[in-house]
Amino acid sequence: QVQLVESGGGSVQAGGSLKLSCVASGFAFNDATLTWYRQAPQNEREREVVARIPDSGESPEYADSVKGRFTISTDRRDTMTLQMTDLKPADTAIYLCKVDAWVPAGPTRKLIEVWGHGTLVTVSP
Numbered sequence: 001q002v003q004l005v006e007s008g009g010g011s012v013q014a015g016g017s018l019k020l021s022c023v024a025s026g027f028a029f030n031d032a033t034l035t036w037y038r039q040a041p042q043n044e045r046e047r048e049v050v051a052r053i054p055d056s057g058e059s060p061e062y063a064d065s066v067k068g069r070f071t072i073s074t075d076r077r078d079t080m081t082l083q084m085t086d087l088k089p090a091d092t093a094i095y096l097c098k099v100d101a102w103v104p105a106g107p108t109r110k111l112i113e114v115w116g117h118g119t120l121v122t123v124s125p
Contacts, residue, residue, distance in 0.1 A: 002026035002114050004097050009119030012087055016123070020082040022097030022116055031055055032101035034080045036072060038093035041120065050095070051082060055102075065090070087123045094118040 008020040020036070034053040039046060051072035052061045060072050069087075074080040080097060096118040102109045 002112065004099060004114050004116035006095065006097055006116040006119040008081075009095060009121045011122040011124065013124050014088055016087050017083070017085045018087065018121060020084070020095055020097075020119060020121075022080045022082075022099075024078040024099065024114070027099075027101055027103050027112070027114070029074055029076050029078060029080065029099065029101065032099050034072070034074055035098045035100075036080075036082045037096045037098060038091075038121075039096070039118075040093055044094075047096070048093075053080070055100070084121070087121075089123045089125055092121060092123050094120050 003026060004022050004024050006020060006022050008018060010018060012018055033055045036050040037047045038050050050063050050066055051070055053072055053074055062070060069085050071083040097116045099114045101112055103112055
C-alpha cells in the first residue's frame with residue numbers, strides 16, 4: 001500500500017519556525033516530483049503550491065510568498081521536509097505533500113500520484 005504521512009504541524013507565534021516532514025511507504029522518491037501544497041482550513045477547494053522539487057534534477061521552486069523563508073528538501077529515498085522560518089499569520093493553513101513518482105510496473109513503469117492527508121499549521125500574531 002502506498003501512502004504519505006505528514007507530521008510537524010502545530011501552533012506558533014509569528015516569527016517562529018516549524019519543520020514539516022512527509023514520509024512515504026510502499027514506494028520511493030528516487031524518480032519523483034515532490035510538492036508541498038497548502039490550503040486554508042475554511043477553503044479546501046483552493047490549494048496553493050508552496051514548494052516543489054522537480055524530478056528533472058533542477059533547483060527547487062517556491063511560491064513568491066515563501067521565498068527566503070521556506071526550504072524544501074528530500075533524501076530521495078522516502079522523506080521530504082519543509083523547513084519554515086519567520087512564519088506569518090498568512091501562512092496558517094493545512095499543509096499537504098504530494099508525490100508524482102515513476103514506479104515499476106512489470107516490464108515498464110507507471111506514474112502514480114500520492115497525496116498525504118495534511119498537517120495543520122497555525123500562526124498567531
